[in-house]
Amino acid sequence: LAERDGVIWFDGEMVPWREARVHVLTHTLHYGLGVFEGIRVYATDRGPAIFRLREHTERLFNSAHILGMPMPYDRDTINAATIECVRANGLESGYIRPICFYGAEGLGLRADNLRVHVAIAAWSWGAYLGDEAIRHGIRVKTASFTRHHVNIAMCRTKAVGNYINSMLALQEAIACGYDEALLLDVDGFVAEGSGENVFLVHGGRIYTPELTSALNGITRQTVITLAREAGYEVIEKRITRDEVYIADEAFFTGTAAEVTPIRELDGRTIGEGRPGPVTRQLQSIYFDQVHGRRNTHPEWLTHVR
Ligand code: PMP
Structure with a gap:
């Protein structure tokens, strides 16, 4: 590079x-x-x-x-x-x-x-996890490394040193044959991926962890706004890893990861084991939004020329 x-x-x-x-x-x-x-x-x-x-x-x-x-x-x-x-x-x-x-x-x-x-x-840079990941979803492993405690690292910062924790979790997941890690907070609740926020779909509603140890992702904010505008109820709450196992759908969001479906966590298939309808709908709205193919939120795009 x-x-x-x-x-x-x-x-x-x-x-x-x-x-x-x-x-x-x-x-x-x-x-x-x-x-x-x-x-x-x-x-x-x-x-x-x-x-x-x-x-x-x-x-x-x-x-x-x-x-x-x-x-x-x-x-x-x-x-x-x-x-x-x-x-x-x-x-x-x-x-x-x-x-x-x-x-x-x-x-x-x-x-x-x-x-x-x-x-x-x-x-120039393409899909962070590859085009396959965007299309078919990824396999995720719960990390043995705990996400930061809010008084050990400053979780509202995107700080250089904070990423030691992300790297440990991601290297472990990859060494175990998975694509990405899911980190739990100090109380054992779902926090986020190594570089992504996480969402679940269950019974037509969308859930995401409250922001405590997770980064306040701008893609997270974007997807919450777009999902609500599409008529979905989006609920921020504490989420356990077994809620992810039985979710209908799950996905990661991030600037790099965009909207990446999760098809498996810890060897448990999520939903049908492929990107579900809500994930696919939000993915398509997100990509239309970032590529300027929608009329909504023009303030989100800074044209360079
Ligand atoms: N969590 C972590 C730990 C991250 O590194 C990122 C990427 N910046 C995110 C979440 C997602 O944030 P954003 O949507 O702003 O890229």
Whole structure:
């Protein structure tokens, strides 16, 4: 990924892709205190459009605020830089990764001369879990690793260090032959996937865990809004893993994962073992929305050209 053409916005300037480097003593590399975002840009018939850019930037600033990282740029600058990254790299669609990190100005937990650096990269990228996953659904394993406690990690942040927990769970799931992990919170209730929020469908209603240890996903917010507009009741509540086993349908949501059906959890088939009608309907509404094929919520699309 580092060896390619293109440009990356780095501390206020566009730099050639291969030259957007950091020092090995970068503070965030050692201690994990940093924040980032994952955003998608989709092709529409009016050219590329960034999906819910303002909300992603807002979450980035909230993440930094929670961790006490002073942001050296304002929201308008970051929004404009993100748009410029898509434009300057000539992307029709893809993934955008803003990251804020402490530099190599000092090391040690007590370093008090650190500067916050900001980089934004954008590149072409397809389905995170593959086209098969979107079409046929995935097999998921409940992780032996517990999701963060709300007073151990800051769960409203998309923080660099938070992803150790996600990686442990995902590596375990993959080593066991599954596609993705489902993490439970400290009380044993369903929290989220390694990089996705989770939903169930049962008796025509849609359920998703309350936000405690799960990230406040922008795709989650989007799917809740779209499902309610389509006439579904969406209920946020505590969910147990066995409720997932007996759900009619289940799916993950995330910027990367989009709307990915879950066809199996821990060797138990969910519903018919293939994407159910509600999941397929929401998937299709979601894809129409992000590609600008609906008239609703034009404020969610930031056109790049
Ligand atoms: N949970 C976790 C742990 C994630 O990393 C992500 C991806 N950002 C999500 C949920 C989904 O969030 P979003 O829909 O904003 O991408």
